[in-house]
Amino acid sequence: MAYEELTSAPPDMSKSQRAYHWIKERIAGQDFTPGYRLVLRSIAKELDMSVVPVREAIRQLEAEGLVTFERNVGAQVSMVDDTRYRASMQALSILESAATALAARRLTAADLRHAREVNARMIESLSDFDPSAFTRLNQEFHAALYQKCTNARVLELVESEWARLAHLRESTFSFVPGRARQSVQEHEHIVRLIESGAPLGEIEEAARRHRSATLDAYLIHEHPDETPGLSAL
Template sequence: MTETAVGSSAVGNAAQSKSEQAYAAVKARIVEGTYTPGYRLVLAKIAEDLGFSVVPVREAIRRLEAEGLVKFERNVGATVSGIDPTEYLYTMQTLSIVEGAATALSAPLIDSVAIARARAVNQEMRECLEHFDPVRFTALNQDFHSVLFEHCPNPHILDLVHRGWNRLASLRSSTFRFVPGRAQESVREHEALLQLIENAADADTIEKAARQHRAATLDAYLAQAKQ
């Protein structure tokens, strides 16, 4: 349940069109890592696997292309798009901005129950650090932020956050693995963020903290990459 793509229009699946199904199916495979970056997405093959024809599959792939999850080349085909360092920077920078805004907008709407829930998740993350469970850590990290954003009053902004997450999904938990100490820091920042929200800090402070939380991960990655 923690392994699904995030942010797909989560309505009931009443009478989904095949293109929707294909979209969801391929997206899920990319996000959960079945299709790794560079994987070649052949329309005919996917169509056969799903039992559909190529037209809806093509539509699904183009949609995923628009979200940046696959790279599509005319008359050549689609591949799952990896994220090179530059793309990673762009994505993280954008995320830092939209997450900052999302957090600031959500903060006044987060009740004590949600705070407690987030805190519990964060506690579990701490435990993951001790047992060294990066996969679960990353999933919990998503849960943590989901609680924060759950009530974001602006769906457009929330959508941008989700897109960024999915974009990063294929290299999930990379920073946890590759940047020593960052995860510990991240957990501390989470707690600090919760306290700011609890104390009803002004929007600007919360925005900056949330933005910094993401930016710090990026910086840690960049510093490491430079070595």
């Protein structure tokens, strides 16, 4: 295991919280991939603490859905079968579009400029064949739009859902030819709607359609046999 103290230290952090963040980062960073077994004693040893704080950390992660715990067997990074992936995506779609609408009226000209700039860099990342950058920028773009959501709880839910999908962020766009470019156009469309002061309902609908289209593209590409339109709504 290469890096160690990257998480460095808010020195006043309980061990259980340190464990929590450490594991979470490892999952997000794909060091621990779905199915990876989290062994209490090993992690405790690695972090130089006892097993109790580690247990707590893992329980928290379980409550967030990143980790699955089976009694007397142990914990592992959540497997994401296709059904769950779709479900989570749709939940994210519902929540994020609402958050975007709730944030729309608060976005300043500067915010919109920033969003457009990110979107422009997404186009560059396409020419550079850099899917990883594309994914990162995509998240940044969306965050820019929903960040100022007036409803703190909805914001929390959106971010928690994002975290849950983190391990497979990479996979979506790169697989579906043409979808990325279309996505960038839809982004511009949403920005225009916000800019023009369109009704919130319209903004929400556009944001949701955008996510649904992504999911549909994925589904059609991965499961051409199934009836499409699963992401209806």
